[in-house]
Amino acid sequence: MAENGACLFPPVFSLARHRRTEASDTAGSSHKSRLSSLSTRRFAQLSSAAETATTFPSSRPVSFGENRRSPEKHGEKASDQGLSSPFMEDVELESGRQRLRRFFDEAKDLTRADGGPPRWFSPLDCGFRLEKSPLLLYLPGIDGTGAGLTSQYKKLGKIFDIWCLHIPVMDRTSFLDLVKMVExxxxxxxxRSPNRPIYLVGESLGGCLALAVAARNPNIDLLLILANPATSFDKSQIQLLLPLLELMPEQLQLSYPFILSLMGGDPSRMFKASTEKGLPPQQTVGELSMDLLIMPSYISVLAGILPKETLLWKLQMLESASAYANSRIHAVKAETLLLTSGKDQLLPSLAEGGRLDDALQRSDLRKFDDCGHFLFLEEGFDLVTIIKGARFYRRGKSHDYVLDYLPPTPAEYKKQYESNRWFNEITGPVVLSTLEDGRIVRGLDGIPSEGPVLYVGYHMLWGLELAPLVTGFMNQRNILLRGIAHPIILEKYKKGQPLDSASYDTHRLMGAAPVSGTNLFKLLSSKSHVLLYPGGMREALHRKGEEYKLFWPEEPEFVRMAARFGAKIVPFGTVREDDFGEVFFDYNDQMKIPYFRDQIRQRTEDLAKVRANATGQVANQDLHTPWIRPKIPGRFYYRFGKPIETAGRKQELSDREISHELYLQVKSEVEGCLAYLREKRESDPYRSIFSRLMYRATHGSTSEVPTFEP
Structure with a gap:
């Protein structure tokens, strides 16, 4: 996806673009001299609340669109990952200690010349971003600096227009006035931009602020990302600190080491992250020891951010903010992504996340069991990856599975690949393709390089062939397969559904789109490589004795669409997975038992249906879970047939009979691939997992295990 839009703000604090009233000029002059001395290395502008209180078109801190520039005009190259690579540009993630250091560096810069009312600023190191990027407003936690997203700037800045709220240390603006300022x-x-969504990213106190704003403005297109929101303050142990803090002298404040320890994260988790990076134990221990020496130096910075009076004020504000937000949760209509930590020692965030998920109308929950309260500072936490996996990014009124899709970065793909590597090792995939001259070769040399390409095949039991298939295309040919999937995989906001939405984040990250003519049209028109299973769920959840049997619809649903864009059709088959386990309690068995029958009907009714007007076996898309008797894992085999050209045949294939003939040809080719693989696998000397393990033991763990001759 091309990143051909850019918006880089100059490192000055000029307010020339603002039409201010005389009153607002007067209000801002008292602290303008202090602002001019602020470091300009990181921030584009600080604008006060008074300056944002003018008329709508001129009340924004900087004219977002007018300051956009083309990188080509400045001798810079905009990344265009969508054309040359299936990946977005990668951004190296900082370690936990680097994130903490950057936070305190930016917090010091922001508070060095502090004073005046709350205001907005934009970080400069976000770089160029996608065209028509949505606006992201960051609402800070109890620290109020607005620096909590520092470790996320570079990745977020590629897809968002970022502005952060800064609340000066000595400011005593009430919670309700902060709500009105964000409003x-x-x-x-x-x-100014009625079709552009606005993201409110709030953590702790900022989470309450985001909920309050959303409840008061149900008709504005808002998307909320809430990290450990403080709506559970009434259940927190923090309230017990209030009397103690009031009595404790400023010099003996014991809260700062406690807060600092929470910001530093779990040392055992940091140690685990260091070892996963392959660092030697001596270096890991040395870095952790260095942290113990450096951390105390941050206490003075923390004391400057949250002196005793400010800390007491913020804690009291948390109490009122929590009560205000909770009283209005029923009015929140905005899409909401809840991020909760399992080791939050300040708030009972994990339990609160479940409560909010039930209370909010359109919410999606993600849990981070090993993380603490300050989620954005945690080692390895990547907000952009979470947004991608939750399908929470859009640039218009509704989500577009093609235009709004953000491909994975190399680091994101590597993480997904490594998590599934064990399955590839167990199944030992053999991939065959067919060249133009009809020769069958091992590998994917016969696969077209340029799209659009439509891969049409047989869906194995539970669809377990997908992971080796998608990673094989990425590793061997640098091709990202965009799968056409059942809507159940991509559903959100279905309360009480039996499936965990987070379990399908990988599918969303790798580009799966719900099955529909519109999505197929858009994918082929964008020259994508599209993966299609005409048999759908009926094949993936087949019954006893139905191994390798195709359940395709009668109508040639995909042929005319492929011809419209001149897409190549590649038939393929996969075998062996059915031998991975044996179905012994299938759909027919379950429908005979009232308990299971009621469950199946309820799940099918609650979740999205496809092909509601279809006839025959493929129309039966009832959601159920076949019971499997496991077997010793065998080997997976894939064969891709010779690509079938449709270019120049649009008029010809508009004829129903001719398109049906091609449809039957594709189906016959898929059946031929299945028959070929079922026969040839019998001659594979390394079909057994034990023989493959022995081969790897003698030839090296990275060596390719041989197979039959094609």
Whole structure:
């Protein structure tokens, strides 16, 4: 996807683009001299609340669109990953200690010349971003600096227009006035760009602020990302600290080491992350020891950010903010992504996440069991990857599975690949393809390089062939397969559904789109490589004795669409997975038992249906779970047939009979691939997992295990 849009703000604090009233000029002059001395290395502009209180078109801190520039005009090259690579540009993630250091560096810069009312600033190191990127407003936690997203800037800045709220140390603006300030900003931007969504990213106190703003503005297109929101303050142990803090002298404040220890994260988790990077034990221990020496130096910075009076004020504000947000949760209509930590020692966030997920109308929950309260500072936490996996990114009124899709970065793909590597090792995939001259070769040399290409095949039991298939295309040919999937995989906001939405984040990250003519049209028109299973769920959840049997619809659903764009059709078959286990309690058995029958009907009714107007066996898309008797894992075999050209045949294939003939040809080719593989696998000397393990033991763990001659 091309990143051909850019918006880089100059490192000055000029307010020339603002039409201010005389009153707002007067309000801002008292602290303008202090602002000019602020470091300009990181921030584009700080604008006060008074400056954002003008008329809608001119109330924004900087004119977002007018300051956009083309990188080509400045001798810079905009990344265009969508054309030359299946990946987005990678951004190296900082370690936990680097994140903490950057946070305190930026917090010091922001508070060095502090004073005046709350204001917005934009970080400069976000770089160039996608065209028409949505606005992201960061609402800080109890620290109020607005620096909590520092470790996420570079990745977020590629896809968002970022502005952060800064609340000066000695400011005593009430929670309700903060709500009104954010309201002025979102109303101004909505007036200016009514079709652009606005993201509110709030952590702790900022989470309450985001919920309050959303509840008061149900007709504005808001998307909320809440990290450990403080709506559970009434159940927190923090309240017990209030009387103690009031009595404790400023010099003996014991809360700072406690807060600092929470910000530093779990040392055991940091040690695990270091070892996973392959660092020697001596270096890992040395770095952790260095942290113990450096951490105390941050206490003075923390004391400057949260002196006793400010800390007491913020804790009291948390109490009112929590009560205000909770009283209005029923009015929140915005899409909401909840991020909760399992080791939050400040708030009972894990339990609160479940409560909010039930209370909110359109919410999606992600849990991080090993993380603490300050989620954005945690080692390895990547907000952009989470947004991608949750399908929570859009640039218009509704999500577009093609235009809004953000491909994985190399690091994101590597993480997904490594998590499934064990399955590839067990199944030892053999991949065959067919060249133009009809020769069958091992590997994917016979696969077209340029799209659009439509891969049409047989769905094995539970669809377990997908992981080796998708990673094989990426590793061997650098091709990202966009799968056409059942809507159940991509469903969100279905309360009480039996499936965990987070379990399908990998499918969303790798580009799966719900099965529909519209999505197939868009994918082929964008020259994508599209993976299609005409048999769908009926094949993937087949019954006893139905191994390698195709359940395709009668109508040639995909042929005319492929011809419209001149897409190549590649038939393929996969075998062996059915031998991975034996179905012994299938759909027919379950429908005979009232308990299972009621479950199947309820699940099918609650979740999205496809092919509601189809006839025959393929129309039966009832959601059920076949019971499997496991077997010793065998080997997976894939064969891709010779590509079938449709270019120049659009008019010809508009004829129903001719298109049906091609449809039957594709189906016959798939059946031929299955028959070929079932026969040839019998001659594979390394079909057994034990023989493959022995081969690897004698030839090296990275050596390719041989197979039959094609």
């Amino acid at each position: 002025r900003m979102i109303k101004a931007e909505t007036c």
